[in-house]
Amino acid sequence: CLYVSTNWDFILRLTGQNFRFFLSTCLFHSPAQLVIGFNGGKDCTVLLHLIYAVVCHQKNKCGCDSDITKETLVTNFPKLLYIRSRSVFPELESFVQRTLHFYRLPSSSIFRSSLECGSECKRPHQCGSLIVYEGNIKSSIERLLQDFPDLRGVFMGTRLSDPKAADLTPMVMTDPGWPQILRINPLLDWTYADVWTFIRKLSLPYCSLYDVGYTSIGSMEDTHPNPKLRHITESGRIEYHPAYTLTDLNSERFGRRGPNPSN
Numbered sequence: 001c002l003y004v005s006t007n008w009d010f011i012l013r014l015t016g017q018n019f020r021f022f023l024s025t026c027l028f029h030s031p032a033q034l035v036i037g038f039n040g041g042k043d044c045t046v047l048l049h050l051i052y053a054v055v056c057h058q059k060n061k062c063g064c065d066s067d068i069t070k071e072t073l074v075t076n077f078p079k080l081l082y083i084r085s086r087s088v089f090p091e092l093e094s095f096v097q098r099t100l101h102f103y104r105l106p107s108s109s110i111f112r113s114s115l116e117c118g119s120e121c122k123r124p125h126q127c128g129s130l131i132v133y134e135g136n137i138k139s140s141i142e143r144l145l146q147d148f149p150d151l152r153g154v155f156m157g158t159r160l161s162d163p164k165a166a167d168l169t170p171m172v173m174t175d176p177g178w179p180q181i182l183r184i185n186p187l188l189d190w191t192y193a194d195v196w197t198f199i200r201k202l203s204l205p206y207c208s209l210y211d212v213g214y215t216s217i218g219s220m221e222d223t224h225p226n227p228k229l230r231h232i233t234e235s236g237r238i239e240y241h242p243a244y245t246l247t248d249l250n251s252e253r254f255g256r257r258g259p260n261p262s263n
Helices: 005-015 017-030 044-063 070-076 090-102 135-145 192-201 208-212
Strands: 035-036 078-083 129-136 153-155 171-173 180-185 228-231 239-242
Touching: 044 192, 078 090, 078 135, 090 208, 129 135, 153 192
Parallel strands: 035 078, 035 153, 078 129, 153 180
Antiparallel strands: 171 180, 228 239
């Protein structure tokens, strides 16, 4: 399995109870009942790899060959849910596609579903590995549950330091007034530093925007390089250090500018 077997001790040491949580959740639900929230960001990059590790772990426990096949992924791996903003960074879009190839997910069977579709739209093809919606999260979840009525839970890369996340628990239903689905949050206790330690220790691919100073990525309209990473080169050019060099963890979202500056 990709990077998993040779770094297994490290994964268990860093994740601890998180990995057992992943394992019990995946065993309790079938892959068809779960989706992985994946928009190309650093947190869901960690999330995706941990779930991949769970699939490998279970496959190896069954005494199967250590080389996971595309067929195994199709039958044992939850679909990826990508809720795309209307002004998405091209670098982020490219990374989402590269991730499918990296994990050998069946990119040829991707389907895309638009929120502008009305009731005349057909039910999407069930074998796609990536579910793509455009628009806000609430309406996208509503459409998701219409298209995949057997879904019970969504893995999310939310951390306690994220906005409005301080009171979350590892498993919690969506808020009243929202389409009801179980939110599964295995990374709540992770810090910004933990995320980058995991990604870099395992040499995982990540979005190239993080190498040019972006530390928290949203839409192109409200996301900028983090001013904390700004520096002047010897030639007088303004550049930004990579995201993993940020030491002030409270400034992770300083590059996000929207209607609410605290976001």
